Amino acid sequence: MSGLSGATAIVGIGATEFSKESGRSELQLACEAVTAAIADAGLKPSDVDGLVTFTAESSSEIHVARNVGIGDFSFFSRVGYGGGAACGTIAHAAAAIHAGLADVVVCWRSFNERSGERYGLGQASRPMDTNADRAAYSWMTPYGLSTPAQWVGMFAQRYMHEYGATSEDFGRISVIDRARAATNPKAHFFGRPITLEEHQASRWIAEPLHLLDCCQETDGGQALVLVSAERAKDLPNTPAYVLGAAQGAADDQHMMTSYYRPSISGIPEMGLVGDQLWRQSGLRPTDMGAAILYDHFTPFVLTQLEELGYCGRGEAADYILDGHLELDGSLPLNTHGGQLGEAYLHGMNGIAEAVRLVRGTSVNQPRTVENVVVTAGTGVPTSGVIVGVA
Structure with missing residues (x-):
């Protein structure tokens, strides 16, 4: 185990409502979420x-500090790569506290991703610029690879070809997420589960991805508060100790278009993150009582299960069919509904759900959960955390 493991804890979570049109600025959403997390x-x-x-x-x-009333602050940091940053914010906060650079750190994300800038539109509608990422995308866009769904569709098609997976295998993730969201009053799809047949009947977005393979676009904000393990003992909520926190970018990494690797049917950057998490925490995949896996597109949930060591290459479809991801299974998945069912907050709402699972307050609490693994965005340089009771 590393010296960082268990040295800090998440002690506060706060969020706005999740909507399709917040009617207020992203700054206001940030301040509301941060204020709620501090109070919690x-x-x-x-x-x-x-x-x-x-x-x-x-x-x-x-601006967040000024409007919330934080005053002086001695540490600030930002993490790149979109949704891949989610758990990285926890890693930065935990490292800062452990190093003595700060005592109380707030991590947050807010956006009007539905009513404002829609990430799903991809590159074609964005103004030209001269940065290196846009130059790399220029090799893809002439061939119709402009949006996240189109980029992921390439990986999904190859995964199906190599391992015999089907669209139904991807659809089972969507069905699981929507079942969880259906019982979560804060979820956009509260009360609206789906069947596998409905998944299959939903329109194509970028074959082999159906509409119901793709996450939502959400307006909202989410924040989390971290302190030292010692300070956490004096605060009102059950601490969710940070037992592992890691980032990873693998060889020949691109932004959701890592097509030049010898194999494009895996996401080795998540394997790199997983290896660090298990080493830091001294835990194994089977020690997790639940998993919050980044589900912006369903195929990447299968590859995450493989990269994290829950099954072998190409075996995730059978792993899911065997019931492991159900609430009474060995690894209950996305108990809040995930980004497919609750909200797309770049994964920060998933970390909050992991905290609720440790506290025992999830609306879909499967059982007493001691440890939860959480992942951030896939197809990009990414991150992960393990939170637990001690």
């Missing part, structure tokens, strides 16, 4: 001395 932790804004968010975040740390 039993702390005051003036206790906060560190802030971590995404490079994609539109609200600056100084």
